[in-house]
Amino acid sequence: MLIRSEAPADILPIDSLLKSVFETEAEAELVMRLRENGKRTLSLVACNDDGELVGYMCFSPVMLDGEDHNWQGLAPMAIKSEYQRQGIGLAMIEEAKQTLAELGYPVIVVLGHSDYYPKAGFAPAAPQGIQCPWPVPEEVFMVLEVVPGAMDGKTGMISYSEEFDAL
Template identity: 35%
Template structure:
């Protein structure tokens, strides 16, 4: 298994993988593949990593910039993250997240936010931060991980590709 940056030609595999990974998921809304494509088209796909097993793309994670109170503070949003259904629960998602956090930290990122299941994401150091707010979502599912510097406060906004 190799974790690498997305490269030209991976787009269709990432799209198909994302469709398959989210099919039947209780929290999906069907926009996940389009979000990745729209981020890519807008030049806002800051870090896009794939898990490749030989030449097959079996996992993907996207990181894109977020704003806090309307300002770019060096923070990023994690997601969508996808693993092909027959390879889920094998640690591929964990590898993608850990590698992504390491790469973002090396690039000087201040932190990462996400909307997800606390039972899963707390293992990567994510936690609810009372001062960071994502409107209209349950607070227990919006989490952050500071990579360097102080914990910011304010309202978080994802890129327009997320439709928010």
Template identity: 40%
Template sequence: MLIRMEIPVDAPGIDSLLKRAFNRESEAALVRALREDGLLTLGVVATDDEGGVIGYASYCPIWIDGEDHQWVALAPLAVDDAWRGQGIGRQLVYKGLDTLNEFGYSAVVTLGDPSWFHRFGFEPAARWQLRTSWPGTEAAFQLFTLADNALDGVSGEVSWPAPFVHPVLRTGH
């Protein structure tokens, strides 16, 4: 198995993995839209020995009260069912955080299971008066800071790129 940054030839495998992992089209359509719109900050893949995509994590830009603070969102994160329980999701997250830190990003947010993301150092975003426009996401909204000053003067509503807000427009459903 290899964990690396996504390259163009991975796109069909990523698409297939996301459809299988989520048993629907929306996450695959989201990643395609982010990629097409130039909003895919980072894609990290896990590949098997034949180069097949068995895990994926994508990161895209976000804004706080309309301002760019060099923050990104992790979404989606998927591992093929046959490969779960082997630490691949953990490796994808760590590789993404390390790479984003090297690129100079300040923080990462995600909507996910707090107990799972806590092991990486993610904390509830609400502690810093950060919120989303999606009702009922408060407990799942998590934050990981990459820079010591990431939270200086930052609070408010976090917004995601348009493909998150209008996914139905991208899938044609």
């Protein structure tokens, strides 16, 4: 399994993957808008030994109470159905955590499955004073500090870029 940054040749396979994994085309459209508007901080793909794209994740900037702290939102993340439950997503998150920390992006937020993301170190955001902009169960909005101390003294409402408004 190879995990690497997205390349231009990956655009159509990513689009196909997102459309096959999610119930609607909203996530595929979101990624296209983020890409077109230069809002992707990091996009990773996972390829099998034959070079087929089987996983994707995208990170884009988020704000905390309107202030930019270089925090990132993970959305969307997708693994081709026949490759799920093999640790690919967790391996991609580990790669992303290291890369984001090296690039000076200290915190990741995610809206996702509460039984999955804690395996990668995410914890519910609300007990840490970080609120989700949407009305969702508290346990599904999570945060991960990839640079120790980056969240110290920081609380408030997360806001995503306007590309997310269409979801």
